[in-house]
Amino acid sequence: MxxxxxxxxxxxxxxxxxxxxxxTDVGRVTNRESxxxxxxxxDRVRTExxxxxxxxxxxxALYVTAIAFFVFPVLWVASxxxxxxxxxxxxxxxxxxxxxxxxxxxxxxxxxxxxxxFNSTLVxxxxxxxxxxxxxxxxxAFSRFEFxxxxxLLGVVLxxxxxxxxxxIVPLYTVMSSLGLLRTRAGLILLYVGIQTPFSIWLLxxxxxxxxRELDYAARxxxxxxxxxxxHVLLRPVAPGIAVVAIFNTVLTWSEFVLAFTxxxxxxxxxxxxxxxxxxxxxxxxxxxxxxxxxxxxMLPLVVVFLGLQRYFVKGLVEGSLKGx
Amino acid sequence: xxxxxxxxxxxxxxxxxxxxxxxxxxxLWLAPALLALAVFQLYPMAEAILMSLTNESLIRPSFExxxxxxxxxLASDPQFWxxxxxxxxxxxxxxxxxxxxxxxxxxxIDYGVxxxxxxxxxxxxxxxxxxxxxxxIIGLVWKVMLVESQFGAVNHFLGVLGxxxxxxxxxxxxALISTIxxxxxxxxxxxxxxxxxxxxxxxxxxxxxxxxxxxxRWDRFRHVTLPQLKPVLFITTVLVTIYALNTFDLIFALTxxxxxxxxxxxxxxxxxxxxxxxxxxxxxxxxVVMLVANLLLTGVYLYAFDVGDEI
Numbered sequence: 172m173x174x175x176x177x178x179x180x181x182x183x184x185x186x187x188x189x190x191x192x193x194x195t196d197v198g199r200v201t202n203r204e205s206x207x208x209x210x211x212x213x214d215r216v217r218t219e220x221x222x223x224x225x226x227x228x229x230x231x232a233l234y235v236t237a238i239a240f241f242v243f244p245v246l247w248v249a250s251x252x253x254x255x256x257x258x259x260x261x262x263x264x265x266x267x268x269x270x271x272x273x274x275x276x277x278x279x280x281x282x283x284x285x286x287x288x289f290n291s292t293l294v295x296x297x298x299x300x301x302x303x304x305x306x307x308x309x310x311x312a313f314s315r316f317e318f319x320x321x322x323x324l325l326g327v328v329l330x331x332x333x334x335x336x337x338x339x340i341v342p343l344y345t346v347m348s349s350l351g352l353l354r355t356r357a358g359l360i361l362l363y364v365g366i367q368t369p370f371s372i373w374l375l376x377x378x379x380x381x382x383x384r385e386l387d388y389a390a391r392x393x394x395x396x397x398x399x400x401x402x403h404v405l406l407r408p409v410a411p412g413i414a415v416v417a418i419f420n421t422v423l424t425w426s427e428f429v430l431a432f433t434x435x436x437x438x439x440x441x442x443x444x445x446x447x448x449x450x451x452x453x454x455x456x457x458x459x460x461x462x463x464x465x466x467x468x469x470m471l472p473l474v475v476v477f478l479g480l481q482r483y484f485v486k487g488l489v490e491g492s493l494k495g496x
Numbered sequence: 497x498x499x500x501x502x503x504x505x506x507x508x509x510x511x512x513x514x515x516x517x518x519x520x521x522x523x524l525w526l527a528p529a530l531l532a533l534a535v536f537q538l539y540p541m542a543e544a545i546l547m548s549l550t551n552e553s554l555i556r557p558s559f560e561x562x563x564x565x566x567x568x569x570l571a572s573d574p575q576f577w578x579x580x581x582x583x584x585x586x587x588x589x590x591x592x593x594x595x596x597x598x599x600x601x602x603x604x605i606d607y608g609v610x611x612x613x614x615x616x617x618x619x620x621x622x623x624x625x626x627x628x629x630x631x632x633i634i635g636l637v638w639k640v641m642l643v644e645s646q647f648g649a650v651n652h653f654l655g656v657l658g659x660x661x662x663x664x665x666x667x668x669x670x671a672l673i674s675t676i677x678x679x680x681x682x683x684x685x686x687x688x689x690x691x692x693x694x695x696x697x698x699x700x701x702x703x704x705x706x707x708x709x710x711x712x713r714w715d716r717f718r719h720v721t722l723p724q725l726k727p728v729l730f731i732t733t734v735l736v737t738i739y740a741l742n743t744f745d746l747i748f749a750l751t752x753x754x755x756x757x758x759x760x761x762x763x764x765x766x767x768x769x770x771x772x773x774x775x776x777x778x779x780x781x782x783x784v785v786m787l788v789a790n791l792l793l794t795g796v797y798l799y800a801f802d803v804g805d806e807i
Contacts, residue, residue: 234615241622247649305528312525333794335742341770341779342543365536397519426630428745445632466633
């Protein structure tokens with residue numbers, strides 16, 4: 172939300188810097204601040220309506236279409252999951268079911284949903300903390316040390332970030348069993364550390380680079396070693412970056428399927444949410460209500476986390492991908 | 497007492513000195529990350545390459561090195577080329593839709609922010625919402641959306657219009673279109689955010705200059721926005737292409753590669769060869785093909801950064 176407030180915080184630039192359509196509709200009141208200062212709500216609505224251009228209307232239409240396209244499937248699935256057994260969608264269409272039934276959810280919970288949620292939570296918490304524990308020091312080193320091969324090593328890290336983990340699933344079974352990690356949560360967590368560290372290092376290094384080195388020098392003079400400097404001086408300014416990396420890895424770890432399926436797929440008591448739901452839908456073939464209910468439970472935790480923290484996602488997406496050397 | 501104390505103190509001092517010196521070397525800081533990368537990325541990749549040179553199988557206990565035979569057989573297998581074709585179609589249309597939709601949405605949101613229109617935040621959040629839904633669940637969500645009965649939303653509404661039911665997942669062409677739409681539904685958030693970020697970096701004075709020169713809205717878009725966005729568009733396109741080429745979970749859940757093999761992209765083909773037909777060596781050869789494709793595109797991506805720096 173505040174991603175937008177940031178922008179709205181500079182209304183003068185918005186109004187005068189780029190008055191879109193300034194040439195086409197001359198004389199239009201462009202300064203929104205003066206409009207909002209109007210006396211009554213009705214007046215304000217009236218001025219706003221009067222100010223609408225054709226392009227505004229087109230953009231509004233696009234907003235509505237986009238919201239419908241992106242949100243509707245989720246709503247439809249949620250709605251489907253709440254219908255009583257056997258009830259089809261009635262004509263005329265109603266998104267809110269006339270009669271709500273939780274029987275589909277009961278079915279999913281009986282199939283082991285609690286255990287899937289537990290496993291996913293465990294893997295996500297330990298996975299994300301391990302990823303941070305490994306990538307924060309590495310990012311610090313890439314930002315604060317000058318050593319031969321630094322650029323080359325950074326290039327290797329970037330390369331690993333670009334290569335899809337899907338590629339390693341064929342040898343993964345052999346690799347994990349030779350390491351004694353097959354069918355263990357620890358194995359999956361360590362695998363996630365290996366897979367997601369490059370992106371995390373890359374993003375965190377960017378944050379470290381923005382902190383002036385004078386802070387390090389000052390801490391050094393005060394007698395701090397590097398670890399103390401990191402802990403007591405740098406950790407606070409780099410905290411937003413750590414938050415972004417944590418959120419990102421939470422989403423990726425919670426959602427990940429193919430690696431988890433390969434490592435844990437044959438051990439049903441270790442199934443994570445993605446594996447559990449995939450197997451569940453294999454069993455319940457055409458029971459769409461049950462599949463819908465399973466989907467809702469699987470995405471709900473992420474949706475809640477996301478709605479609270481979405482502006483950090485935006486940061487992470489842009490900064491993780493658009494960083495030159 | 498004092499001698500013991502000073503000995504302990506000296507030991508402590510020595511220890512802290514050693515620690516300090518260790519901490520002053522980057523190796524200690526990098527070691528855990530490098531170890532994780534080596535064990536869980538490099539080792540499996542090397543293993544994949546080695547495996548691709550064997551006839552290893554899940555159902556035979558022994559195997560031998562066969563050199564490049566797997567690759568030769570792959571290249572002469574019409575099925576492989578069919579997978580390449582399907583992957584190319586999937587990737588091409590996905591990428592075009594991702595970039596177009598992302599561009600339009602980014603422009604609309606940027607416009608809304610500047611004009612103070614309502615709903616730009618809701619739009620952005622809605623698009624991003626689709627992106628965080630786990631891939632397997634996206635497959636299932638769209639499966640439910642496209643069910644070939646009244647339970648599927650799309651057929652429900654087509655039914656209201658007197659059309660259908662349309663076999664979205666059992667007709668080969670429609671199934672492929674369905675996977676492309678589901679993939680676009682998920683990935684547009686990424687292109688939208690990247691392009692929106694790019695729009696924020698276009699210097700405002702360029703627009704002012706263009707306006708002084710009498711350029712209309714379209715001209716400003718065509719001659720200011722688009723050229724300024726070029727590096728971002730390029731990088732975004734490359735990244736989306738990489739993601740599209742490696743798509744797995746979504747298609748795995750939505751169509752499982754079917755009907756027949758109509759939606760079997762490379763990653764699914766690899767999976768099937770390795771784990772359903774038990775031909776690990778052959779699966780590994782496909783993995784290597786994918787690896788090479790990834791590396792090539794990464795090369796293009798790095799090149800894009802150079803291009804970006806020049807501009």
